Amino acid sequence: GLTVVEVNRVHLPPFPIVENNINNYDKFHARGDDVWIVNWPKSGTHWMYEVIKLLMTGREELTDSIKEGTMFPEACAVESLEKLPSPRVLDTHVPLKLFPEEALKKSKIIYTLRNPKDAFVSAYYHMKNDRSVSYEGSWNGFFELSVDENTCLCGSWFDHVADWMEVLENNPNALVVKYEDMKRDLKKEVRRVAEFLGYTKSEEVYENVTKKCSFGHMKKAKKEPKCFWKPGGSMYRKGIVGDWKNHFTVAQNEKFNAIFNEKRNKLRVSVDFEL
Numbered sequence: 001g002l003t004v005v006e007v008n009r010v011h012l013p014p015f016p017i018v019e020n021n022i023n024n025y026d027k028f029h030a031r032g033d034d035v036w037i038v039n040w041p042k043s044g045t046h047w048m049y050e051v052i053k054l055l056m057t058g059r060e061e062l063t064d065s066i067k068e069g070t071m072f073p074e075a076c077a078v079e080s081l082e083k084l085p086s087p088r089v090l091d092t093h094v095p096l097k098l099f100p101e102e103a104l105k106k107s108k109i110i111y112t113l114r115n116p117k118d119a120f121v122s123a124y125y126h127m128k129n130d131r132s133v134s135y136e137g138s139w140n141g142f143f144e145l146s147v148d149e150n151t152c153l154c155g156s157w158f159d160h161v162a163d164w165m166e167v168l169e170n171n172p173n174a175l176v177v178k179y180e181d182m183k184r185d186l187k188k189e190v191r192r193v194a195e196f197l198g199y200t201k202s203e204e205v206y207e208n209v210t211k212k213c214s215f216g217h218m219k220k221a222k223k224e225p226k227c228f229w230k231p232g233g234s235m236y237r238k239g240i241v242g243d244w245k246n247h248f249t250v251a252q253n254e255k256f257n258a259i260f261n262e263k264r265n266k267l268r269v270s271v272d273f274e275l
């Protein structure tokens with residue numbers, strides 16, 4: 001099995017102290033200039049965070065994760081969120097029903113979407129190597145947990161996407177960015193994000209952000225808290241499209257696609273990734 005924290009029948013990753021902090025959302029004060037990165041886990045959170053931070057601060061270099069890590073309200077103390085200077089960049093993996101309405105009304109939201117097959121594979125390695133989870137099952141076991149809505153992290157990929165898209169589509173305060181598009185043409189997506197957030201910059205700045213946010217540079221330059229991973233673990237594992245092909249069996253692929261085809265109409269977003 002997988003060590004997870006259950007809130008309102010949703011399984012959340014056992015970030016340090018999710019149990020203590022999930023109620024942060026009841027006490028949470030949204031700000032008009034908050035920027036949220038929302039997604040199902042392993043869909044490009046840290047990547048988007050660096051893009052936004054570079055645009056927002058005008059800095060040349062990536063953030064120091066040891067000093068200013070990504071902030072998940074479901075995983076950190078509410079006081080530390082209140083102390084963050086504006087504009088805050090916050091992350092969350094929670095399904096829509098756990099997200100505060102006030103934030104939905106007044107803050108900006110960037111939803112990152114990734115082929116769930118690749119996200120499942122990425123989540124498998126994360127859960128295996130994360131010291132606080134230490135998933136010891138096989139890929140086959142993890143696949144079964146992920147396609148079952150009762151055991152899937154964050155309450156099923158399909159529901160996560162469908163519920164969020166319903167409130168984000170046609171919302172001028174929201175932008176959907178696809179991981180695969182970032183892989184295809186990062187500069188184009190950097191420019192979209194900049195224009196959406198109101199940080200329109202010169203071509204030179206977009207070039208720099210694109211360079212600094214390449215997988216190679218991030219993997220090399222980002223320091224990760226040592227205590228977080230078992231040896232070999234990293235937030236920057238492979239960073240490719242299609243690694244699922246090295247993991248999904250033919251039967252798993254058929255099972256996944258059957259569910260996908262049954263639910264795809266509910267997703268409200270064009271999904272052009274390879275199935």
Ligand code: A3P
Nearest residue numbers: 042043044045046047122214215236237238239
């Ligand atoms: P893989 O495990 O497939 O390599 P998150 O930040 O949401 O936890 O997502 C982590 C995934 O995003 C990992 O996927 C990681 O390698 C990938 N990623 C992080 N930075 C990236 C970058 N600059 N380019 C491409 N992929 C990146």
